[in-house]
Amino acid sequence: MRLLIVEDDLILQDGLSVGLGISGYLTEVVDTCADAREALAGGGFDGVVLDVMLPDGSGLDLLAALRREGMSLPVLVLTARDQVNDRIHGLDRGADDYLGKPFDLEELAARLRAILRRSEGRAAAHLEWNGLHLDPARMSGTIGDRELRFSQREFTILHALLERPGVIIGKSALEERLYGWQEDVESNTIEVHIHKLRAKLGPAFIETVRGAGYRLAEAS
Template structure:
């Protein structure tokens, strides 16, 4: 799940990048309206964490631009606790939620997950397919009720596939989902992660569509005991 975080305080921005990364998100971090506009013009995101007070304008300008072009990407605002008019203006402008500063990072991650889940029309917090369940909140995966240990990248790639089990996801699409732009991506990273997931979840759980990408095998055709 890829996020854009817009915050001009360098210490807070670094903390958000690291903390949300540990919570399972791939984070692109910028510190101004200008850079936020550039990022949103060139990249699709699952969600945006947006500070209101930026050095070259207001986060509301970024939000208004996003909604004005019909982009429904979930947006969570960061506001000072006493800025009630700003919170109201943000929600009325199309924000999905807000968190007051200072905030708890775990709560922020939970609110982002909830906003993204609502945006995708998915009522359940957990994902399930062919005997495998994935819980984004606890970052745990179970196969036939038994926990499976995954790395952060493996978890993120599996989540991307399980969120769209009927879709074929290309290698570039998966790379964009699990890596932020500040992170170096090795040419065979996706193939390595797919191989390791198959060894842990069953060889038939993930199907390669030659020349196109990867998708989950249809649940009825996938033997979870494989």
């Protein structure tokens, strides 16, 4: 999943990018309200991690404006101001969750998983399809009594397909999940990872729809 991190502290930017990357997220970082607006206008994000104190204004004012304009992305607010009234104010401006600094990266990743799955309309932590039980927290899965391990990119593709089972997901949409703004897209990356996933899940688990993309095969 692609996250936009809006944070002006360079050390925290790096820590968030590395830590959330380990948890399976693809992150893009900006450090101002203006840059956040520009990035979000381009689309392609699944959620936002938003600092309150930014060089060109308040993250909460930005959030309130974006909500008025119809933005529905899940937003987790980070701030050093963590009194009850501050949390209430942040939630009332449109935040889906609120985490005070300093914070634990594993807790942040877990809170993000929670608000993202709520945005998808599901309550269960695991994703299931055709005998596969996928655990986003561990980037692993099981089929029967067989445990499966996935690389970060394999997991990202599989998770995207499991979010919308039976729906065709285009190659370009999957590439957006794998690559950031500054990364070059390798032409055959998706095909390589689909091949590896089929080796683990079975050759018929993921269907290729010629000229359109990929989808999960109907449950047998």
